[in-house]
Amino acid sequence: MESLTAATALFLGMHWIVSGSPLRNVVVARTGEGPFKAGFALIIAISIAWMGWAYAHAPYVETWGTAAGLKPLSWVLMALAFVLLAASATAKNPTTLGSVPPDQVQARGIVRITRHGGLFGLGLWGLSHFLVNGDWASHLLFGSFAFQGLIAPLNLDRKYRQRFGAPWESFARQTSYLPFVAILQGRNRLVPGEINWLAVAVGLGLFGLTLAYHQAWFGASAL
Incomplete structure (x- = not known):
């Protein structure tokens, strides 16, 4: 479950802490818009693949x-x-x-x-x-x-x-x-x-x- 938690944290963190906050402007000022978008898309793709793998290997802990x-x-x-x-x-x-x-x-x-x-x-x-x-x-x-x-x-x-x-x-x-x-x-x-x-x-x-x-x-x- 720790792996899935880390993967979802990366996915949401990239959207909300990096792209969805003033930090985006700081990063873009150093890298440029194109490299930022390319790097962001790559990390999101990695996070989604990681989420899928971690979900498939996560233990089943029932709620409802x-x-x-x-x-x-x-x-x-x-x-x-x-x-x-x-x-x-x-x-x-x-x-x-x-x-x-x-x-x-x-x-x-x-x-x-x-x-x-x-x-x-x-x-x-x-x-x-x-x-x-x-x-x-x-x-x-x-x-x-x-x-x-x-x-x-x-x-x-x-x-x-x-x-x-x-x-x-x-x-x-x-x-x-x-x-x-x-x-x-x-x-x-x-x-x-x-x-x-x-x-x-x-x-x-x-x-x-x-x-x-x-x-x-x-x-x-x-x-």
């Missing part, structure tokens, strides 16, 4: 056990996660690694629903697994992804507000952190024709495949 009754809810969350991840991958969005300035983006398609579709997809994926897997190793692994996906958007909003100023505020007024909030508040509207339905279909297809082959691929049935 396998919550079979929550599996239908888990399936719904997983389907939403796949759709959000697939649809956001093709959307032009300043929250995607800050690659596009907010004054060059119109809130369209999935971005009308949430400006953090990819992170929310990750968070829902983690949450869906956290709910049905009641053991400490699963809490560490899936809880880390749930926390990063569902809470990190708040920190990203803060960073981009500082970086872009008024253009970010204008973009943020058209969108929302929580899905559909901007639409419900009348700050935006749902336009089905703008949504990449092919990406949605791909996401649902990948969800179906994962559900069907979860036992073969990951050693545990999702059904």
Whole structure:
């Protein structure tokens, strides 16, 4: 369990202590933006691989056990996660690694629903697994992804507000952190024709495949 704890600490620490704090500017000033992003991506990849290996070798220490009754809810969350991840991958969005300035983006398609579709997809994926897997190793692994996906958007909003100023505020007024909030508040509207339905279909297809082959691929049935 110590190895998994260290791996999750590296994963979260890189996001919150290094990239998500003023320390980022200190490091970037010395290394440059490109080398920082490359080094950050490499360390995150290493931490995720380490987390997977440590989880596979962690002892099983039960909390609430396998919550079979929550599996239908888990399936719904997983389907939403796949759709959000697939649809956001093709959307032009300043929250995607800050690659596009907010004054060059119109809130369209999935971005009308949430400006953090990819992170929310990750968070829902983690949450869906956290709910049905009641053991400490699963809490560490899936809880880390749930926390990063569902809470990190708040920190990203803060960073981009500082970086872009008024253009970010204008973009943020058209969108929302929580899905559909901007639409419900009348700050935006749902336009089905703008949504990449092919990406949605791909996401649902990948969800179906994962559900069907979860036992073969990951050693545990999702059904």
